[in-house]
Amino acid sequence: MRLWLRAHRAARVSVVLVVTMALVVVVGDRTVPLPNLAGADPAGVPIALVLPLLAAAVLTHGVQAGLPDVEATAVRPAGAYLTGLVIATCAVSASAALGLTVAGVESHGFAAARNLAGFTGLALLGGAVWRHDAASVLPSAYLFAVALAGGDSWWAWPVDPSSAVSSLAAALTALAAGLATLPSPVRSRLSRR
Numbered sequence: 001m002r003l004w005l006r007a008h009r010a011a012r013v014s015v016v017l018v019v020t021m022a023l024v025v026v027v028g029d030r031t032v033p034l035p036n037l038a039g040a041d042p043a044g045v046p047i048a049l050v051l052p053l054l055a056a057a058v059l060t061h062g063v064q065a066g067l068p069d070v071e072a073t074a075v076r077p078a079g080a081y082l083t084g085l086v087i088a089t090c091a092v093s094a095s096a097a098l099g100l101t102v103a104g105v106e107s108h109g110f111a112a113a114r115n116l117a118g119f120t121g122l123a124l125l126g127g128a129v130w131r132h133d134a135a136s137v138l139p140s141a142y143l144f145a146v147a148l149a150g151g152d153s154w155w156a157w158p159v160d161p162s163s164a165v166s167s168l169a170a171a172l173t174a175l176a177a178g179l180a181t182l183p184s185p186v187r188s189r190l191s192r193r
Contacts, residue, residue, distance in 0.1 A: 013062045056120040063124070096109070097109035119143075122142055123136050
């Protein structure tokens with residue numbers, strides 16, 4: 001198990017998650033101006049909503065590391081371990097964000113955790129469609145496309161600073177779609193027959 005954790009860079013994922021949450025607290029409500037095609041003024045997107053893109057990229061890189069051929073023939077359910085790593089990372093992020101939000105330390109904590117889940121799902125989808133090293137292109141492109149388009153609809157969840165249920169549902173749908181691209185023990189057993 002230690003070798004699997006090392007191969008999938010679990011320590012690096014943990015450190016980047018802690019650093020990202022710390023930066024979310026430090027930057028607070030500061031915004032980065034992004035052009036907005038819907039209005040004349042640049043839209044100010046809170047930096048706390050953009051930072052999870054870094055953690056999602058590192059998490060996806062860790063998930064896609066390792067030896068897929070060896071893991072496909074392993075007795076241990078490597079696909080379940082990968083899914084567990086992603087879910088555990090998102091759950092720890094959500095727990096920390098909920099604590100920050102409830103304590104009144106950071107108002108964007110929950111939205112940042114939501115974005116980590118959504119960006120991770122999009123990155124996993126990007127890794128399944130394109131090469132693994134280009135997996136972070138899809139969530140980055142989606143973030144900037146949404147910022148350019150503006151609006152506060154359910155599909156604009158990366159720039160929604162609130163904890164709206166529709167934004168959470170859209171991000172969790174992206175995560176579920178990304179998790180579906182990971183190898184599953186059932187598919188591995190069926191492909192060996």
